[in-house]
Amino acid sequence: xxxxxxxxxxxSAQTVKQPVVVDDNGKALGPLxxxxxxxxxxxxxxxxxxxxxxxxxxxxxxxxxGLSQDTTIYYFSNDCSGDEYLKAxxxxxxxxxxxxxxxxxxxxxxxxxxxxxxxxxxxxxxTETEFGDxxxxxxxxVASFGFKPPFRVELR
Numbered sequence: 001x002x003x004x005x006x007x008x009x010x011x012s013a014q015t016v017k018q019p020v021v022v023d024d025n026g027k028a029l030g031p032l033x034x035x036x037x038x039x040x041x042x043x044x045x046x047x048x049x050x051x052x053x054x055x056x057x058x059x060x061x062x063x064x065x066g067l068s069q070d071t072t073i074y075y076f077s078n079d080c081s082g083d084e085y086l087k088a089x090x091x092x093x094x095x096x097x098x099x100x101x102x103x104x105x106x107x108x109x110x111x112x113x114x115x116x117x118x119x120x121x122x123x124x125x126x127t128e129t130e131f132g133d134x135x136x137x138x139x140x141x142v143a144s145f146g147f148k149p150p151f152r153v154e155l156r
Contacts, residue, residue: 017155021051023147032153039092040102042140047104048094055149056097056142071096074114074134080125085114088135100142105135 019032029051030039036057037048050057074085086093086105095102113131118124 019153020156021151022154024150025148027147028156029145029147029151037094038151040095040145042102042145044107045104045138046092047102048092049097049102050094051151053150053152055151056102072117072119073137074130075116075118076110076112076114078115078127080116080118084137085110085134086137088133093135097142102140102142104138104140106138107135109133109135 021029021032021038023029030041033039033048036052037050040047040049072087073080074087075082076085086103088105088107088109093104095104097103111133113129114134115129116125116127117130118126
């Protein structure tokens, strides 16, 4: 009989539980990230959504398509017209939340360069070439996810 190279601990290994955010009905929203964000998935898109015990954090000071003053919108035109894009990439984007809608870049990343950008609601269009990964700005109703506050964190 051959001895196990893993030793006796291998037989008694336990499953490690991870912190998961759940709603009032016990429905899992997704894994906890950091202290107050949950990793949500919609179709093939994954994004971070800040939350509190009472629901998703809504920042009513956010505007300009629901995005904060320091969020940059990118365009492939020279005059900030046409489709709006957000920076995208291998790290999940943090969703903006305004009027009970999540705003996030889609998963169909464009590996290209933008020609113009606007930072904040009243900023002038700035023509500037920027390389990177960009996703078309997407919007999804918070209610469509079907989560019922209050939220809590459980080990699952």
